[in-house]
Amino acid sequence: MESVVENTEELQFQPPAYSHVLDLNGFLSPHQNDSALLILNQKIMVTGVFEKLWRNYFLHVCADGGANRLYEYFDNDEDRSRHIPDYIVGDLDSVREDVLRFYIQKGVAIIRQTSQYATDFTKSLQLISLHFFSSSFHKVTRSSGIDTNYGIEDCHGIHTLYHSERKIWVDRDVDLLVLNAIDGRFDQTIHSITQLYATARTDAYYRLCYLTTTDLIMLVPTGGALIKYSKKFKEECIKNCGLLPVGKPSVIRATRGLKWDVENWPTSIISGKVSSSNRFVGDTCCFFDVEDPMVLNIELNLEKLSMFM
């Protein structure tokens, strides 16, 4: 039987043991080698936290025109020089000539991929996987220069390498934060949502998350997740949330720690029944159990967030 209960504003309960745990307190501070910040092509708006994010993530990648946005974020070359990405990848139709020249001179690996059958976002994800897991890819980028596209076939070389190498590599979890994946063009935004589902299926080593000026957006896997936070973090930083069946109609088996907790709750876009404008009331945690992967957005107070990074 499906049910909804409306909880008080503060709820204390013993969290269940869950395999998928997400601790929001340190979430944007992975401080580990297996982490990457990917910048897509929209203006960087997360101004209060951008430089901290840059420091907190190990690898830095710009998808094509994302390089313009990184360049334009700073108003002088000294600051730009302290924020040099490891790679710029894409068909290179959006990145400005002067920006390209600046980053070439700084030694950035600029990888041209002209395929019109994958977005620069997808090309970037495959590149990041190759960077972390393929030992032969490291040899390619170190051994040859930009004039030969580092020995990478310049239409879909990354795609081909990714598919051949992934059969043999041993993966590890990678924290991947993407800026500018949401908002702006609607087709690009929907494409970004498809990437959440696709990477969960084929590159489950990614802890993939999108940060916007208002939200943190990620996929809750089948079976669900336990979201942990400190009381202070909850009070200061997190507000509304939504558990959204974008991929397909599904059932939220149970939630605990939301203002409106549900059980056996059918949910779908087509029926119009989705849990939006919900919020966290669990004192220090909240959990979801879902029948299929679902998109979770957590509204954040970005100004306060910087104190917790």
Ligand SMILES: Nc1ncnc2c1ncn2[C@@H]1O[C@H](COP(=O)(O)OP(=O)(O)OP(=O)(O)O)[C@@H](O)[C@H]1O
């Ligand atoms: N207007 C936009 N709104 C939202 N996302 C965008 C927008 N423009 C670009 N992006 C994201 O940034 C990535 C890099 O963009 P790029 O500079 O190559 O623009 P593009 O040529 O329009 O993108 P693509 O060639 O990948 O379709 C895109 O793959 C996409 O994920």
Ligand SMILES: Cc1ncc(C[n+]2csc(CCO)c2C)c(N)n1
């Ligand atoms: C069915 C279909 N729809 C759209 C595109 C176009 N497209 C998809 S990704 C991409 C690259 C953009 O840099 C382009 C042009 C296609 N190839 N196939």
